[in-house]
Amino acid sequence: MFINYVKGLLIGSANIIPGVSGGTLALMLGIYHKIVYSSANLIRxxxxxxxxxxxxxxxxxxxxxxxxxxxIFKSYILDGSTRETYLNMLFIGLTTGIIFKLKQEIKTRNNNNNNSKKITKYFLFLIGFFTTLSLLLLRTYNISLDISEYQNKKSIKYHIVIATSGIIGGCAMILPGISGSLILLSIGTYKEIINIISQLNIIPCTIFGISTIIGTGITILIIEKTINKHFAKFLYLSIGLILGSILQMLFTITKLNVKPTLTLKISSGILFITGIYINRILESTKK
Known part of the structure; x- marks a missing residue:
């Protein structure tokens, strides 16, 4: 029972970092399918x-x-420093390990070599990849909602923005490779959400929490049906999404403008390899 609490801690930490996917981490921890099916059962x-x-x-x-x-992340880690670079490199290693795992799962499950089906799967891979790439483009060109227009935090418009952010973030956070926090960053509400959570503003936090649950619940029901009927296709889509998320994290590192010293390069390489190794350890414990 306590181990599920610890896994929740890890998934929660991933959901805070732009570019890192809580859904991907759930896959790595071996509980993604259990989350989907348990949530769907509870809804029904x-x-x-x-x-x-x-x-x-x-x-x-x-x-x-x-x-x-x-x-902690707001004041100490996500501050454009080398600490953020190291954190991203660790998660890139973890995420890379997931891709190898999913490719192996495709090999063991995919017994049909029909070319038309292969084309469909590769098409889904490209959809996943370009979906996350589109978020990268939004971030690159600073296309986002100007939250400063809603300075009155008691207004209906402000709470609608918070609720909408929760629904969108909830839909995104359960998908492997899609970072809910990066979605919020792309639409311009990430800093505001971090502020209301860190300051424990009850009403906005409640609105955001409930709307996130609604968004997650809707997405889970869709994913459950997809997994049941088109599991291999779902894996291809997931690999595309996850590969795109790696590019997002690499982009985040390049935007930090941290001086590429020898120490930084060596430490980043070690953390990348550590991420892959952690993934392998977690995978071996599930066998």
Whole structure:
């Protein structure tokens, strides 16, 4: 039971960092499918007790992580320094390891060599890749919502923006390779969301939390049906999304303008390899 809380802590930390996907980390931890099916069962009121315990412990971990780490990340890590570079390199290593795992899963599951189906799968891979790439373009050209227009934090418009951000972020955070925080950064509400969480503003936090749950719930039901009927295609789409997320993290590093010293290069390389190695260790513990 406690291990699910710890996994929630890890997923929550991933959801705070722009470019890092909580869904990808759930895949790495081996609980992605359980999250999808348990959430879908709970929505349909099936196996309520068993799934409620699992999701409650996981959610408490995520909530604890987001609440505590939002302040730490805001003031100490996500400050354009070498610390942010190191953190991104570690997650790039972790994410790269996931791609190898998914490719292996495709090989073991894909027994049909029909060319038309292969074309469909590669097409889905490209859709996934260019979806995350489009977020990168939005970030590059600073195309985002100007949240400063909604300075009155008691206005209906402000709360609608927060609710919309929650729904969009919730839809994104369960998809492998899609970073909910990067989505919020792209639409211009990331800093505001981090502020209301770190300051524990009750009303905006509640609105954001409920809308995030709604967005996540809708996406989970769609993913569940997709996995049941088109699992191999879902894997190809996921690989495209995850590969695109690696480019996003690399882009984040280049934008930090940190001096590329020898120490930075060696440390980054070590953290990248460490990320891949951690992934392999976690994978071996599931066998």
């Amino acid at each position: 009121l099936k196996k309520v007790k068993e799934d409620t315990i699992f999701l409650t412990m996981l959610s408490l971990g995520i909530l604890t992580s987001v609440t505590i780490l939002a302040k």
